[in-house]
Amino acid sequence: MSPDIALTSFLLALSGLFSIVNPVGSALIFAQVTAERSAAERAELARRIGFYAALVMLAALWAGAPILNFFGVSLAALRIAGGLVVAASAWTLLSAPEAREARRQAEAGPEPGRGIGPGSGDGRSEGLAEVAFFPLTLPFTTGPGTIAVAIALGANRPAEGPDRIGFYIGASLAAVAIAxxxxxxxxxxxxxxxxxxxxxxxxxGRLSAFLLLCVGTQITVNGVADVLGPLIAAAHRG
Structure with a gap:
């Protein structure tokens, strides 16, 4: 296993996931929607959300690409599509960050019959566990955008061998670090x-979004190179 692959994968995944999750910006909204909770309850919510967020990101990173491959989606196509999705998400963050903040605040807000203030659920622990996963982990903290980024990163994995092991170690550590x-x-x-x-x-958030745009572009370029590389090589041989 090459330490360089692990380090490169860690930095790529860390920058991509940090940009889409944006823990600092999300914390501002978290403070608003949990304002009526006690300090102990908010600390417990933070612990649970961090744990659930790690599970969501690791599941998407490890299982997302293989599942799509099982349905006949090639690795090159997955890289191109995933990179475009990531780049589109980054462009939305750059062009209309206020709209995204409003949407995330609405996602984190209470629904009829499902509050996030004191007294939610049948008991304190049960209420915290339920609210921590939905809506505060899904879709607020690690929503569809984060899952798409994690799948796209997983699609960028190297071929079978020690390099793939290094990639998964580095990317998984990045997901845990973000959590x-x-x-x-x-x-x-x-x-x-x-x-x-x-x-x-x-x-x-805007600086992170630009970095995410670069990550999405790089993943797309890798996918295009996978498609065009064999064609160019065949043309040269001909």
């Missing part, structure tokens, strides 16, 4: 609101 950031940011949401504020969070 850890989510837990820390949500657990310190009040301090994040005071320290960062909504304006700085938007600036950070």
């Amino acid at each position: 850890g950031m989510v837990r820390l940011a949500y657990g310190s949401a009040d301090r994040v609101v005071t320290l960062i504020g909504p304006v700085r969070a938007r600036v950070l």
Whole structure:
């Protein structure tokens, strides 16, 4: 296993997932929608959301691409489509970040019969566990965009061999690191609101979105190279 592959995969996955999850910006909304909860309950929610977020990202990273391959989607097509989806998501973040923030706040808000304030559920632990997974993990923290990014990253894996092992180790560590950031940011949401504020969070979000656009473009380029490479080589041999 090459340490360089693991490090490169870690940095690529970390930048891509951080950009789409945006733990700092999400913490600002988390602070608003859980304002009526006690400090102990919010800390418990942060711990559970971090754990669930890690499971969602790891499942998409490890199983997403193989499942699509099972249905006959080639690796090159998966890379191209995944890269385009990631790039489109990044462009939306760059062009209309306020709209995305409003949508995520609506996703995290209470639904009829399913509140996130005190007293949700039949008991404290059961209520926290239910709310922590839905809606605060899915779709608020790790929604369809995050899953698409994780699948696209998984599609960018090397061929069978030691390099693939290094890729999965690096990418999985990045997913766990992002989940850890989510837990820390949500657990310190009040301090994040005071320290960062909504304006700085938007600036950070735009910078992250541009980085995500670059990640999506790179994944697409890799997929196009997979398609055109054999054709160009065949043309040269002819």
